[in-house]
Amino acid sequence: MQKLLIAISLFLLTLQSSFAEESDYTPTALIVGSDREVGFEFTRTYANRGWNVIATGVAPEQNTDLMDLASANTRVTIETFNANDFDAVDALAKKYRGTPVDLLLYATRLNVAEPPSNMEIQKFGQFDYDIFYLSLTTNAVAAIKVAEAFNDNVITSQHKKVVQLSSMNGSIGKPKIRCQRCGNFFTESSFAAANALMRRLFKLHRSRETGVVVGMIAPGPVSIKDIAPLVADNFPADSLVSVEDSVAGMVKIIDGLNEENSGSFYNYNGQELPW
Numbered sequence: 001m002q003k004l005l006i007a008i009s010l011f012l013l014t015l016q017s018s019f020a021e022e023s024d025y026t027p028t029a030l031i032v033g034s035d036r037e038v039g040f041e042f043t044r045t046y047a048n049r050g051w052n053v054i055a056t057g058v059a060p061e062q063n064t065d066l067m068d069l070a071s072a073n074t075r076v077t078i079e080t081f082n083a084n085d086f087d088a089v090d091a092l093a094k095k096y097r098g099t100p101v102d103l104l105l106y107a108t109r110l111n112v113a114e115p116p117s118n119m120e121i122q123k124f125g126q127f128d129y130d131i132f133y134l135s136l137t138t139n140a141v142a143a144i145k146v147a148e149a150f151n152d153n154v155i156t157s158q159h160k161k162v163v164q165l166s167s168m169n170g171s172i173g174k175p176k177i178r179c180q181r182c183g184n185f186f187t188e189s190s191f192a193a194a195n196a197l198m199r200r201l202f203k204l205h206r207s208r209e210t211g212v213v214v215g216m217i218a219p220g221p222v223s224i225k226d227i228a229p230l231v232a233d234n235f236p237a238d239s240l241v242s243v244e245d246s247v248a249g250m251v252k253i254i255d256g257l258n259e260e261n262s263g264s265f266y267n268y269n270g271q272e273l274p275w
């Protein structure tokens, strides 16, 4: 009888320690583009959830809210990082080798729509091809480069999620809306390429049975400071969404990403978007 009790106690102790190990796990999000409104709101949200956040930006020190968040929260680490510098991508991946990355979130774009002057460089007949290439690289090629560099980090994590913030402008099948200035050659082609690359990544992970899931999400017409007048001019007032509501919707989608819906393209409100 005594032996039986000892055996049961040992079994319970083992069970308890394995549960403790699981609940001790702190997930990590690597957010590329943490220093503007949408990326920053993601950073704040995951930090508030108690995740480790590797928050990157081209010039993160310019965002005092981000710097304050990192000073107040030891789980937020700031990295200065330009996704178009592929040596820097490899160097960052090397620095974090062995660190599981549960959510790799690419929230970066070359914003060629910022008014007023940038609209001129993307008019048919006067394209600035250097900016066109930069747009393709920042919005699409660098995203797959980052996913490639951090592949092992994602595979060895518990959540195993790769998400790119895309744009409705990347949808070739999107409903034709009357919009004078939204959408343009650079943005539409680069996000269509980004979607195609992420879709291909999803197929690769599915065929290799890695368990990694991939999602593309359009944040909607977010009324961020820099482009608020442009957005307001081109979308009905009732379709505009605040940064907080957009990110809350996208976090819900990310929470629900699984092997069944991996490879899908969503709007921030959960609606599936056509390719």
Ligand SMILES: NC(=O)c1ccc[n+]([C@@H]2O[C@H](COP(=O)([O-])OP(=O)(O)OC[C@H]3O[C@@H](n4cnc5c(N)ncnc54)[C@H](OP(=O)(O)O)[C@@H]3O)[C@@H](O)[C@H]2O)c1
Binding pocket: 032, 033, 034, 035, 036, 037, 038, 039, 057, 058, 059, 060, 081, 082, 083, 084, 106, 107, 108, 109, 110, 111, 138, 165, 166, 167, 168, 218, 219, 220, 221, 222, 223, 224, 226, 231
């Ligand atoms: N706002 C909208 O209405 C809207 C609509 C559709 C899609 N989206 C998508 O949502 C995401 C965030 O949008 P947003 O409105 O917050 O964009 P944003 O204000 O233009 O910010 C873009 C972010 O990308 C970063 N970035 C630019 N080039 C980079 C590079 N080479 N390497 C690393 N980071 C770089 C910027 O860093 P710096 O600040 O240091 O330059 C900034 O943090 C983007 O993917 C965008 O396509 C937004």
